[in-house]
Amino acid sequence: MKKTGNDRILLAHGGGGQLMDDLIRQHILPSLKNDALAELGDSARLDVAGSSLCFTTDSYVVKPLFFNGGDIGKLAVCGTVNDLAVAGSKPVALTLSLIIEDGFEIDLLDKILASVGQTANRIGVDIVTGDTKTVEAGAADRIFINTAGIGIRLTGVDLGFGKIAVGDKIMINGTIGDHGMTIISQREEMKFQSQLRSDCASLAGLIRELLENTSGIKFMRDPTRGGLAATLNEIARSTALSVEIRETDIPVRPAVQAAADMLGFDVLTIANEGKFVAIVSPESVNDCLSICRNNKLGKEANIIGEVVGTLDVPLVEIETRIGGKRIVQMPYGRELPRIC
């Protein structure tokens, strides 16, 4: 594909799809070369003074700030914790940076901070340092949060694309699309009534249980922006292997599917905030599923497909409900409502 010719940043550059990938590979990586970054994992893996660490950062600009199932504070903790967890580490400490627009209500800030505190407490991770900046009205949209996190890699755990092999199974810990469709349905311009609820949750506990009690997990990633489609395409691209999934095995709540259909979205591309995709060796599938299904964050866990060989180019293919097949592409970046 040709180099993208945009001379300005578009909203779609932040959507977790092809455009963001191009931005990272064409503009960010060339200026910042090093081995830890080159892996482009959810967290960087660092060996510092004899300790194996994971280190990550993420910024949160969600709108609305409060949504069914969570808020920007809970999201800022869970999101960064999940990035550490899927890299095979135990989260130990986070930073918290606030960028606040002039005029933002203090009582809303208190609510957000209380949510940050409660979420961190529940997970057992400390917020150990932070920063506060204020900007003129109009220079930010109410409040933006950045968190960075550090984790200690679990002993004997080494996750990576390199271990993925033909025949491995693809597991997900529950329904997809809940977070993204909840946010879209609660945006001011949409305002449609629904029973949608974000899946925003910390996965650290469940992931640690899986990694400490089974040996067949080879790779994990949380399918946030860009959804399952982006994560599976990254796996195919990075391993040069293909991926086959089955539509009937992918858990989706009917309300989420209905909302996605109404707006013309492909639920495979919708963001999740409490899900992980794990590549699991066939022998440990049963152990992994049973651990997941005994945890409230994994009750609907399922095997949704497998890694298969590639004859021409690595692809993600889905077998549809009617027995047809189609390709699942890397999403563009920003799904827009359709008109007809």
Place this chain on the structure above:
Amino acid sequence: MLDRINKAQDVIDAACETLGRRINIMEVCGTHTVSIFRSGIRSILPDNLKLLSGPGCPVCVTDQGYIDAVLRLADRDDCLIATYGDMIRVPGKNGSLETKQAKANIRIVLSSEDALQLAKDNPDKTVVFIAVGFETTAPATAVVVKEAAAETIYNFCILSGHKLVVPAMRALLSEKNHNINAFLCPGHVSAIIGYGAFAGIVEDFCRPCVVAGFEPVQIIEGLCEICRQLSAGKAELKSIYSAVVTEKGNIAAQQIVNECFEPADGYWRGLGKIKKSTLKLKDKYSRFDAFRRFGVSEEPSEEIKGCRCGEVLCGLIEPTECGLFGRDCTPQEPVGPCMVSSEGACAAWFKYGREKRRKR
């Protein structure tokens, strides 16, 4: 459901074997196009049955000249552009609304009512509603034009890019070298205009027209009905979407459209000028016509070099046969109309079917 699919598939297989030649069935509805790709219907059809994605996506067939008119209005400080999300990425001569979005006078709306509300909320600006779509969205535009007139909301106007499906289908069949054997007719449009609206096509061109819904099983049953007719040497009008579509359609919706609009000749991206194929506001509502209010006009666009969307829309080639496809023309930077909206033939092909199928 699988039972119904298997049954229909058996009929399709038998008919295609009997016919023995290539059969081209065109769908003229973007929702059909996407459903066909998403459900992988092509992969379960016989090799000699081809589905052609016609001019069914209103965004895709919106001409460059119209977009240029929109962009000119977007440059004005006294205007607020209210548009459906799909229009954001449609390219004009110099960029798209997406590249102008930084200016912040462009708002995405989900309905024409939202656009009118925007006008009420912003009395110091003129809200221009980018009114595109086929017969399905035209009634909603007509409703707000009437509302604006009744409530004297004069800072509201529309730039009508509404199009009519039947004239486009007739134009396609009037092309000398078209190869369309039958139409899978659009469910939503038919709900408004009634399936009777396609009777003329069946009579004049002797092509089966079958109206179907959007579920994969409904589409397959629609294809099954078409195959049954073709193998029997018949061309009939039939709706298998009776829960939603009647012969006469939604009379109230037709009336309100006729009250506000009249058919006019207009430009289609990829197809050129088609007689009486677009909707123009009637004189009594000229106050709400952004073309007239701002003196902008829809210049026909120059041909895009190398773009074969016209042939794709006519069903003469598949998207991958175009030299620009996937290289110079992608959903990120569309060149031709069919790549523009997610419902366009090329975009759907790019998204769901670009790569060669892997053989086992």
